[in-house]
Amino acid sequence: MRVALFVTCVNDAVLPSTGVATVRLLERLGVEVDFPAAQTCCGQPQFNTGYREETVPLVRRTVRAFEGYDHVVVPSGSCAAMVRHHYGSFGAEVPGAAGLAPRVHELTEFLVDVLGVTDVGACFPHRVTYHPSCHGLRLLGLGERPRRLLESVKGLELVELPGAEECCGFGGTFAVKNPDVSAAMGADKIGNALATGAGVLCGADNSCLLHLGGMLSRQGAPLRALHLAEILASTEEEPWR
Template sequence: MFTNTGYADEAMPLVRAFIDVFDSYEHVVAPSGSCTGSVREQHLMLARRTGDSGLVREVEAMTPRVHELSEYLVDVLGVTDVGSYFPHRVTYHPTCHSLRMLRVGDKPLQLLRAVGGITLVDLPEREECCGFGGTFAMKNADVSVAMGSDKARHIRETDAEVVVASDNSCLTHIGGILHRQRAGVRTFHLAEVLASTQEDPAWSSHE
């Protein structure tokens, strides 16, 4: 949040804290394209701004180990079928940071296609932004809602029961609009679908 709104000095304690907490781990996995993108694309910029060469080296060593969930499963573990089961009609919204900053491509779709029982349908104009954009949604509320309404309309066109994405911020925005429209479409994070099994269906947690 600090970085995206121009508060670089205020962001620095978080960069240092991230190194302190996660430096001992071989891999760091985040269920968020936005957070992963911030660490991989912005932490080094912030570290260089301080002139602290030691911090720069630490960030350079850390950032390649930070992965978005679908990247970690597909690229690092080489897994696309995690044994999940989700018998519902689903459409997928690729979030802006995962699509444009991280370039995860179709990795989330590879994982979804392997889910048992799923009916996966294409989302029209899927690469269009949902309109959330962090503080953009607060500073430009009318534009944000208009963009979100376009996204909700495309989701409804698919007749999907569920829209899946990899960022809870986008899901919150889209879900709020769908709820106000009484569209009857539920929002699920990719991780929730992948965690769903016949014995413990994720669907029940959204009742």
């Protein structure tokens, strides 16, 4: 089984620890992971803002970067959704685009559906609440996969997030074009997260977590935003600080 990591540009540029955690986690489960150096942006920002022509070279580059792999693991629901749900529309312009889509898996999908595991041998003795991002929730239909993985982590106390299915307000360029509305939505999400008494706000999309984490940091709130991969990669010997 040939497996590649599609780290995504947000993780690569801003939060590389998520990519490192994903590789550590998969290798602990016996998966040998490649990292094609030719990978870059999937084209989602351009596609979502109507620049289809500018998206084509990025789709073409992504398809070429991941040729020959059985599975491509993505620690980002939004980027996985871009490939799975929109690459097929580039079929005439980018041969192979439609063929890549079914080989792409968001991290929790790969763990639960492909590897068939929910207990990944993690230990994270903290109170955690989980925010399901819109792309993972609605486009990918991740459902209970992230929760099942978190519930199997030794020492972790998972608490319900009120209004969990409501958007956090990031929405890519939505946050740039509608900053006041975006901030108000983020404030609602943060208020609900703080009400749980959790020490960690967990998610599977760092775009959402950057939005919420930035707001939490500016408030000096006693709550840290952390990607799911970093929790699942944690062990007793390597405690989270």
